Amino acid sequence: MIDSNTFDPHFKFLIASEPGGENIKRCFSCGTCTGGCPVREVTDRYNPRRIIRMAILGMKKEVLSSDFIWLCSSCYTCFERCPQNVKIPELMNAIKNIAAREGYLPASMKSQLDLLASFGRLLEVTDFENEKRKEANLPLLQGRTEDVRKILENLGFHRES
Amino acid sequence: MNHKRGDSPRNAEYTLFLGCTVPVRALNYEISARKVAEKLGLRLSEVSDFSCCGYPIKSVHRYAYLLMAARNLALAEKKGLPLCTLCSACCGSLTEANHEIQEDEKLRKKINEDLSEWVGLRYEGGIRVTHFIRVLDQEIGKRSIAEQVRTNLSSLRVAPHYGCHYTKPSTIYDRTENPEDPKSLDELIRATGAESVDYEDKLQCCGGGVLAMDEQVALAMAHRKLDHLRAQQADAMILICPFCNVMYEGNQRKIEKTFQTEYKLPVLYYPQLLGLALGFEPDELGMKMNRIKTTELVKKITRRAD
Numbered sequence: 001m002i003d004s005n006t007f008d009p010h011f012k013f014l015i016a017s018e019p020g021g022e023n024i025k026r027c028f029s030c031g032t033c034t035g036g037c038p039v040r041e042v043t044d045r046y047n048p049r050r051i052i053r054m055a056i057l058g059m060k061k062e063v064l065s066s067d068f069i070w071l072c073s074s075c076y077t078c079f080e081r082c083p084q085n086v087k088i089p090e091l092m093n094a095i096k097n098i099a100a101r102e103g104y105l106p107a108s109m110k111s112q113l114d115l116l117a118s119f120g121r122l123l124e125v126t127d128f129e130n131e132k133r134k135e136a137n138l139p140l141l142q143g144r145t146e147d148v149r150k151i152l153e154n155l156g157f158h159r160e161s
Numbered sequence: 162m163n164h165k166r167g168d169s170p171r172n173a174e175y176t177l178f179l180g181c182t183v184p185v186r187a188l189n190y191e192i193s194a195r196k197v198a199e200k201l202g203l204r205l206s207e208v209s210d211f212s213c214c215g216y217p218i219k220s221v222h223r224y225a226y227l228l229m230a231a232r233n234l235a236l237a238e239k240k241g242l243p244l245c246t247l248c249s250a251c252c253g254s255l256t257e258a259n260h261e262i263q264e265d266e267k268l269r270k271k272i273n274e275d276l277s278e279w280v281g282l283r284y285e286g287g288i289r290v291t292h293f294i295r296v297l298d299q300e301i302g303k304r305s306i307a308e309q310v311r312t313n314l315s316s317l318r319v320a321p322h323y324g325c326h327y328t329k330p331s332t333i334y335d336r337t338e339n340p341e342d343p344k345s346l347d348e349l350i351r352a353t354g355a356e357s358v359d360y361e362d363k364l365q366c367c368g369g370g371v372l373a374m375d376e377q378v379a380l381a382m383a384h385r386k387l388d389h390l391r392a393q394q395a396d397a398m399i400l401i402c403p404f405c406n407v408m409y410e411g412n413q414r415k416i417e418k419t420f421q422t423e424y425k426l427p428v429l430y431y432p433q434l435l436g437l438a439l440g441f442e443p444d445e446l447g448m449k450m451n452r453i454k455t456t457e458l459v460k461k462i463t464r465r466a467d
């Protein structure tokens with residue numbers, strides 16, 4: 001049972017003010033996104049039309065705390081096909097940006113952030129990697145860059161070790 | 162920004178952007194790309210301290226993504242050369258950020274205030290971003306490639322996988338190619354003499370984007386495509402993105418186990434296929450690093466050549 005008294009009517013405006021979420025209110029629920037979605041093809045858990053509907057209705061907590069918003073594969077199929085130019089992958093990113101700010105960051109994303117802060121890349125370039133590169137006659141790479149950590153720290157990300 | 166065709170292929174020069182996956186997990190892609198570039202007269206220049214393109218952080222903090230992309234673009238701008246990527250996600254992420262920074266003066270100002278204060282860099286919006294395969298397609302050209310083919314690959318039937326970020330969102334690529342009916346990779350394959358095989362769900366996503374969040378969903382997505390490829394009895398799958406490779410080659414065994422099936426489908430990067438056609442030995446193209454053995458495929462070529 002869904003209790004509409006718990007809905008937050010401002011949620012759609014919050015999303016619309018977030019970069020990427022501007023066009024949420026244009027959605028008329030045609031389902032073109034869900035119909036062509038390769039993730040939906042293999043699991044019921046991700047359904048973009050449903051997520052947008054929930055967001056427009058104001059089901060803020062249900063949407064932000066869900067794991068399904070993180071299942072968009074960013075393939076942009078729906079982005080190309082949406083007749084209302086809702087820009088769904090960007091809309092999902094806007095919702096995820098809000099979710100992250102509100103403390104709903106999935107563990108796997110947290111660990112990606114840690115890797116970026118530590119090495120500036122998702123995969124560390126160690127001496128071993130550079131040795132392999134040398135053997136293959138490839139130019140050597142700088143092992144890590146501090147710049148990404150500086151950017152993240154200045155934006156208020158605190159590394160949890 | 163003007164998308165000029167660049168100088169004549171003989172002196173075209175780009176800065177190569179490797180991203181996270183290629184220099185660690187896809188050396189065969191990098192080795193073969195550099196080999197064919199050299200052969201085709203394309204010069205590639207290096208920047209050793211590029212970071213991640215910013216793509217992974219876009220879903221968490223959009224502005225952090227823009228700053229990371231801008232930092233890389235600023236380093237590339239110092240070189241004064243257009244940037245070309247091997248990874249399609251890097252291409253999409255850097256192209257999108259580049260457009261936004263070039264078109265939005267207010268944003269550019271804010272980014273430069275932060276970048277210069279935090280890491281001592283500025284980006285004025287002066288470079289162009291493209292994909293290595295797009296360079297082969299648009300600047301070297303199919304005809305020129307076909308003319309330089311030394312080894313006949315006509316015995317091969319291979320299946321192109323475009324992936325997502327090479328053509329989509331089409332708005333950031335100025336609609337260079339119709340994402341619902343792309344042709345460039347098919348044509349580049351045909352230019353090598355090999356047959357480009359059509360198959361069901363050809364344009365479907367590899368699933369790599371959800372791998373970190375839900376492995377089973379990602380594997381199920383890649384599984385569908387591998388099934389379709391088996392149905393067409395393709396000799397190999399041809400990729401242009403290292404993350405698609407993580408799904409189709411890196412995880413092929415796991416998919417076989419999970420779904421109780423068997424493919425043993427060789428997965429090549431396009432520059433490896435092109436390299437074979439241009440007369441390079443498989444070893445020179447890093448084919449030993451391909452996890453799914455390519456011995457049968459190579460035999461098929463040499464049998465034909467004998």
